[in-house]
Amino acid sequence: MALLGTKTYKNFIAGEWVDASSGETFESTNPANGDTIGVFPKSSAADVDRAVEAAKTAYEEWRLVPAPKRGEILFRFAQLLQDQKSDLADLMSHEMGKVLAEAGGDVQEAIDMSFYMGGEGRRLFGQTTPSELRDKFNMSVRMPIGVVGVITPWNFPIAIPSWKITPALVAGNTIVFKPATDTPLLGERFVELLSEAGVPAGVVNVIHGGGGEVGDGIVRHPDVPVVTITGSRETGVAVLKAAADNLKHVHLELGGKNAVIVMDDADLDVAIDGILWSAFGTSGQRCTAASRVIVHRAVYDELQSRLVAQAEKMRLGPGWEEDTDVGPLINRRALDKVHSYTGIGRDEGARLLTGGEIASDNGLDDGNFYRPTIFADVEPGMRIAQEEIFGPTTALIPVDSIDQAIQVANGVRYGLSSSIFTQDVNRAFRAMRDLDTGITYINAGTIGAEVHLPFGGTKDTGNGHREAGQAALDVFTEWKSIYVDYSGKLQRAQIDTIEHPSP
Numbered sequence: 001m002a003l004l005g006t007k008t009y010k011n012f013i014a015g016e017w018v019d020a021s022s023g024e025t026f027e028s029t030n031p032a033n034g035d036t037i038g039v040f041p042k043s044s045a046a047d048v049d050r051a052v053e054a055a056k057t058a059y060e061e062w063r064l065v066p067a068p069k070r071g072e073i074l075f076r077f078a079q080l081l082q083d084q085k086s087d088l089a090d091l092m093s094h095e096m097g098k099v100l101a102e103a104g105g106d107v108q109e110a111i112d113m114s115f116y117m118g119g120e121g122r123r124l125f126g127q128t129t130p131s132e133l134r135d136k137f138n139m140s141v142r143m144p145i146g147v148v149g150v151i152t153p154w155n156f157p158i159a160i161p162s163w164k165i166t167p168a169l170v171a172g173n174t175i176v177f178k179p180a181t182d183t184p185l186l187g188e189r190f191v192e193l194l195s196e197a198g199v200p201a202g203v204v205n206v207i208h209g210g211g212g213e214v215g216d217g218i219v220r221h222p223d224v225p226v227v228t229i230t231g232s233r234e235t236g237v238a239v240l241k242a243a244a245d246n247l248k249h250v251h252l253e254l255g256g257k258n259a260v261i262v263m264d265d266a267d268l269d270v271a272i273d274g275i276l277w278s279a280f281g282t283s284g285q286r287c288t289a290a291s292r293v294i295v296h297r298a299v300y301d302e303l304q305s306r307l308v309a310q311a312e313k314m315r316l317g318p319g320w321e322e323d324t325d326v327g328p329l330i331n332r333r334a335l336d337k338v339h340s341y342t343g344i345g346r347d348e349g350a351r352l353l354t355g356g357e358i359a360s361d362n363g364l365d366d367g368n369f370y371r372p373t374i375f376a377d378v379e380p381g382m383r384i385a386q387e388e389i390f391g392p393t394t395a396l397i398p399v400d401s402i403d404q405a406i407q408v409a410n411g412v413r414y415g416l417s418s419s420i421f422t423q424d425v426n427r428a429f430r431a432m433r434d435l436d437t438g439i440t441y442i443n444a445g446t447i448g449a450e451v452h453l454p455f456g457g458t459k460d461t462g463n464g465h466r467e468a469g470q471a472a473l474d475v476f477t478e479w480k481s482i483y484v485d486y487s488g489k490l491q492r493a494q495i496d497t498i499e500h501p502s503p
């Protein structure tokens, strides 16, 4: 990686690269070794105002650009992402810590989403319906809303911005984007490529800085009617409250406490692969990570020993090294939080099977590495089975039946993803119907969503919206119903009823 170092980056407002008005900065660091990735502007309310003003001005022109033309820009953007995929993946492995294959997957999601939303430029379907009156035409159309505030986490630093920004853009909105402070360089690269693809000045603006001053500033700004944010439950609650006075549209994608169910008839080879991938992929830092494994007692002992043996073979290391299985956690705070849950699990009486420690051998102490951790004999009500840990820790919970498995799976406040391994079609359909989550996988882990289906969760995982697929457009558009009367006279709906001859 040639570009790492102490280069100072800027905000992007109205097509210009500008410093924060305060002149203050913060650093982005490599979670695997503490190296500085770059220095970024620490923005404040004045920068938020500037960016919103730029987006508001650009909206008046952008909303009138024909949607197929907006879509063509997204196609070019997708192509640029494709061209830059390996560089972006390499940068991601340095700035965020993901292993290269997963970093490439993150970029690929953005490519797929950009092509998908580019195609929406020629759809954005509304409805036409008959009218109850003669010589009258009815239709509904999607309208853009205005300036969209986009606030993203660090764990999918290219994919998540694409889930929010591409549907918002194709629908005709303009953007003020605040990337997470742990991944500002990836946020900046994302916007550079959008600009290179032909997004006009002011249509997408990026301002760096923390959730307090910049994030909250965007949420409260009176000229930002829509806010879309992915983050923790606590942040979601704060955002919803802050947006209430202005009755904003708020789209929340929040935490998860996802479960894999393994029934007694499961193919254990596949189930173990699925659990390892879902629990320890991205070092467990996925909203869809499997932090609970609900196991039928008939296969509980075998699953435990095989899972532990596999987990202990996983190699920890920097994401950019080809043979790394598990990269670092994002920062020291995250490492401390994950480790504290090991103490909580022990104190609650769960049995630690493997892991449970900060890894410090072979130079790993320069970074934030945590060993894949598996607890057994976990009770469904324990904190390690209820709270989002967001690290490579999973909890094995024994059960005796499909009914109990579903009850335990549903017994948490979150409702993002779920999975069941079974060969029995009846059990699979029960699970599809009764697992209270936005996403359910059959004979796969809890991760692996595709961009053309809705993504999001029930209960405390969100507030009823979805990203991806057609559903994403609902966040970024308002429906307008249009009635065209070509009778040449005033017809009054519900009053001027017309007698029609029977056929």
Ligand code: NAD
Residues within 6 Å of the ligand: 151, 152, 153, 154, 155, 156, 178, 179, 180, 181, 209, 210, 211, 212, 214, 215, 216, 219, 229, 230, 231, 232, 233, 235, 236, 238, 239, 253, 254, 255, 256, 286, 287, 288, 388, 390, 416, 456, 461
């Ligand atoms: P976070 O909530 O700490 O931060 C998310 C973003 O919100 C950051 O950009 C942050 O600066 C900003 N922010 C923080 N406080 C704010 C405030 N008061 N007002 C406005 N903005 C504010 O989350 P994180 O640590 O970056 O990400 C991890 C969390 O995200 C986990 O809970 C995870 O489950 C969740 N997540 C959910 C999904 C999903 O689709 N459901 C996907 C990925 C991550």
